[in-house]
Amino acid sequence: MNPTQKQFPLNRGASRKQILISYRSPTVGVARHRFRVWCRWVRWVARLQPKNLLRSLVKVADPVEQHLAGILAHWQWGLTNAFMEGLNSVFSATKRKARGYRSTTCLIAMLYFTAGKLRLLQF
Numbered sequence: 379m380n381p382t383q384k385q386f387p388l389n390r391g392a393s394r395k396q397i398l399i400s401y402r403s404p405t406v407g408v409a410r411h412r413f414r415v416w417c418r419w420v421r422w423v424a425r426l427q428p429k430n431l432l433r434s435l436v437k438v439a440d441p442v443e444q445h446l447a448g449i450l451a452h453w454q455w456g457l458t459n460a461f462m463e464g465l466n467s468v469f470s471a472t473k474r475k476a477r478g479y480r481s482t483t484c485l486i487a488m489l490y491f492t493a494g495k496l497r498l499l500q501f
Contacts, residue, residue: 406453410446417443468492 403409417439424432442449451457472492473485 403453406450409453410450413442413446413449465493 403412420432420435420439424436469489469492472488
């Protein structure tokens with residue numbers, strides 16, 4: 379084992395820990411810096427290792443760099459996609475329960491009832 383491998387452990391835990399530290403950053407500037415440092419670290423360590431060993435980490439680093447502005451929106455405005463994911467889950471459950479509607483209009487109406495928390499009259 380060479381000194382570089384001792385200084386930078388190559389297990390999933392080390393990389394995961396660095397990403398979690400980035401998400402605990404107090405400001406946008408600190409988070410931007412930590413994400414960029416992590417992406418550089420992944421590429422640097424990947425060059426020192428056998429060709430396919432860290433390919434999955436490099437595949438993660440590419441979209442992190444490409445979508446860094448959107449990731450940093452979490453620190454600027456507190457935005458997440460949690461609400462939209464929740465709606466998608468509710469809509470998917472509604473579609474599964476019905477196993478298909480006669481028309482698109484019926485499906486849309488049922489989604490409005492479900493998402494709007496409206497109650498159907500029961501006779």
